[in-house]
Amino acid sequence: MNMIAPVQARIDYRHLVQDGRLHGSLYTDPAIFSDEMERIFHGGWSFVAHDSEIPNSGDFVVRRVGTQTLLAVRRKDGEIGIYYNRCPHRGASLCQSASGNRSRITCPYHAWTFALDGRLIGLPDEDAYPADFSKADSGLSPVARQDSYGGFIFVNLVPNGISLVDHLGRATDLIDNLLALSPTGRIRLTAGWMKHKMRSNWKMIVENQVDGYHAHAVHGSLITANRVFATVRDRKPTSPTRVRDFGKGHTDIDHPSDYRAAGDKLFRWTGGIAPERLPNYVKAMNDAYGEAEATRLLIEGPPHSMLFPNLSLAEMNIMVIEPISPTESVQYTCPVFLDGADELNERTLRRCEGAMGPAGFLIADDAEIGEHTQQGVSNREPEWIILSRGLDKEIVQPDGVRLAGLMDETSQRGFWKHYREVMSVADGDAA
Amino acid sequence: MTASPVDCKSIDRATIEQFLFHEARLQDEHRYDEWEALWDDDALYWVPMREGADPTREVSYVYDNRARISSRVRQLKTGLRHAQAPQSKLRRTISNIEIAWGDNELMVEANFVLIESRRQALTIWGGRTSYVLVPVGDDIKLRRKTVVLVNCEHPIDNLAFLI
Numbered sequence: 367m368n369m370i371a372p373v374q375a376r377i378d379y380r381h382l383v384q385d386g387r388l389h390g391s392l393y394t395d396p397a398i399f400s401d402e403m404e405r406i407f408h409g410g411w412s413f414v415a416h417d418s419e420i421p422n423s424g425d426f427v428v429r430r431v432g433t434q435t436l437l438a439v440r441r442k443d444g445e446i447g448i449y450y451n452r453c454p455h456r457g458a459s460l461c462q463s464a465s466g467n468r469s470r471i472t473c474p475y476h477a478w479t480f481a482l483d484g485r486l487i488g489l490p491d492e493d494a495y496p497a498d499f500s501k502a503d504s505g506l507s508p509v510a511r512q513d514s515y516g517g518f519i520f521v522n523l524v525p526n527g528i529s530l531v532d533h534l535g536r537a538t539d540l541i542d543n544l545l546a547l548s549p550t551g552r553i554r555l556t557a558g559w560m561k562h563k564m565r566s567n568w569k570m571i572v573e574n575q576v577d578g579y580h581a582h583a584v585h586g587s588l589i590t591a592n593r594v595f596a597t598v599r600d601r602k603p604t605s606p607t608r609v610r611d612f613g614k615g616h617t618d619i620d621h622p623s624d625y626r627a628a629g630d631k632l633f634r635w636t637g638g639i640a641p642e643r644l645p646n647y648v649k650a651m652n653d654a655y656g657e658a659e660a661t662r663l664l665i666e667g668p669p670h671s672m673l674f675p676n677l678s679l680a681e682m683n684i685m686v687i688e689p690i691s692p693t694e695s696v697q698y699t700c701p702v703f704l705d706g707a708d709e710l711n712e713r714t715l716r717r718c719e720g721a722m723g724p725a726g727f728l729i730a731d732d733a734e735i736g737e738h739t740q741q742g743v744s745n746r747e748p749e750w751i752i753l754s755r756g757l758d759k760e761i762v763q764p765d766g767v768r769l770a771g772l773m774d775e776t777s778q779r780g781f782w783k784h785y786r787e788v789m790s791v792a793d794g795d796a797a
Numbered sequence: 798m799t800a801s802p803v804d805c806k807s808i809d810r811a812t813i814e815q816f817l818f819h820e821a822r823l824q825d826e827h828r829y830d831e832w833e834a835l836w837d838d839d840a841l842y843w844v845p846m847r848e849g850a851d852p853t854r855e856v857s858y859v860y861d862n863r864a865r866i867s868s869r870v871r872q873l874k875t876g877l878r879h880a881q882a883p884q885s886k887l888r889r890t891i892s893n894i895e896i897a898w899g900d901n902e903l904m905v906e907a908n909f910v911l912i913e914s915r916r917q918a919l920t921i922w923g924g925r926t927s928y929v930l931v932p933v934g935d936d937i938k939l940r941r942k943t944v945v946l947v948n949c950e951h952p953i954d955n956l957a958f959l960i
Contacts, residue, residue, distance in 0.1 A: 561952035
């Protein structure tokens with residue numbers, strides 16, 4: 367009997383991800399999950415934190431990216447340092463709490479102490495180390511690359527490859543659209559993050575974020591019980607809303623196209639707050655952008671989008687998807703506070719609680735269906751998932767953006783096309 | 798209905814405990830209408846994400862005023878709420894009950910342990926609940942209920958049932 371194990375063949379992602387169908391193993395295979403951690407989350411750009419979460423010197427948050435735990439800290443010089451949450455001495459994790467403020471970072475194991483810029487500044491009994499011990503070389507390890515856009519901070523754990531702006535591509539427009547709802551162009555993610563255990567593969571959450579097809583089946587109970595939440599727009603196949611594939615895996619459901627078609631009513635995206643109730647906000651917007659542009663912005667509202675791989679600008683919420691295993695994820699949700707819109711912000715908070723998170727009228731049901739889907743897809747037959755809705759009706763604009771109807775699966779296909787590219791590059795090449 | 802001037806101090810511990818146990822059982826048994834009827838018109842049902850949170854600035858898992866309590870119950874009663882179809886099997890115990898008798902309100906705190914059975918999985922929920930109760934005629938009404946889960950700062954499972 368030949369006892370030599372065969373060389374593990376590279377998984378053929380061009381076979382598993384096809385234009386109108388996907389192989390079920392993409393949601394269940396631990397080897398695929400492991401590849402994704404390396405190629406997508408460690409080897410590509412992922413969202414890690416927002417600038418507004420750590421405004422003051424010493425503020426920090428601890429975040430997971432792929433399999434790695436990172437510490438994002440506001441340094442004394444105002445810059446943000448992002449380090450692996452690991453003491454360079456014997457490897458203990460440095461910060462146990464999810465957030466906080468420290469003037470310096472002291473390891474709980476042997477009290478090695480680091481400045482906020484990562485330098486090792488103190489260790490007990492330093493003289494006991496040999497002459498070649500270098501304090502200067504024993505600071506915290508920063509991530510290979512970090513960059514930000516509009517306050518959204520992203521990391522990339524490998525040194526080479528495309529820039530953040532190249533990765534974001536046209537998705538910068540989506541971030542711009544969200545920021546433009548603030549008269550100062552700034553948002554604050556300071557309300558805290560709902561943390562929701564999802565018993566499904568992270569990619570199912572990505573797909574669902576930009577799925578215009580499931581609302582009636584999954585959210586029928588809300589549509590029946592609470593029309594205030596549910597009837598803000600047309601969810602029928604006749605809806606003027608389009609799903610869009612911007613390339614590079616970034617997609618959206620273009621609700622603004624529905625709001626425009628629905629007439630000149632402001633604030634449909636808030637659930638229909640009367641503009642008279644937000645006079646200071648409306649005035650600040652008019653002053654900042656001029657009345658015509660402010661009116662356009664307040665009619666169209668925020669984007670409903672999914673930025674590859676883990677950041678969703680989900681209207682007035684930011685959602686972040688954290689993969690845990692092939693069958694488990696955590697979904698984080700934070701309402702968006704607009705700088706200069708105090709009248710709106712507490713309403714945004716209450717609306718977030720109504721819809722989102724483990725007790726929300728919407729997302730609890732998405733979580734439930736995600737779990738059913740995860741369980742279903744673990745059955746081996748049929749092998750393929752059908753993802754061809756609207757495939758023959760897509761329109762490609764001159765700028766390359768691909769459009770289809772609200773209920774078409776163009777947005778999911780947009781994610782998967784980029785996934786296939788990233789997962790198929792040869793080892794060592796950056797995507 | 799607002800609270801009539803009943804002297805809270807005339808309400809004894811046994812009566813208050815019976816109210817808490819009754820409310821718990823209505824939740825366990827998904828008796829939504831009867832549970833909703835326990836609430837005062839001035840109501841707040843709150844599940845914060847951390848102890849001591851400021852709900853005007855921080856997001857909560859649940860922050861229901863009277864109207865939203867009704868919405869929650871209405872959605873559950875459709876039978877189409879996937880996260881509670883089928884309903885979780887629930888049983889909770891309430892203990893360590895501490896009562897402060899105010900002039901117009903009763904302030905009650907208690908610990909709870911709740912076992913949820915859903916599709917072959919058992920989930921343990923636990924925490925401390927603060928109640929503000931008010932006498933209305935011969936009844937006691939629930940004005941505030943704040944549930945601080947022991948794991949509120951960590952990722953939690955679906956919380957679509959009444960906690």
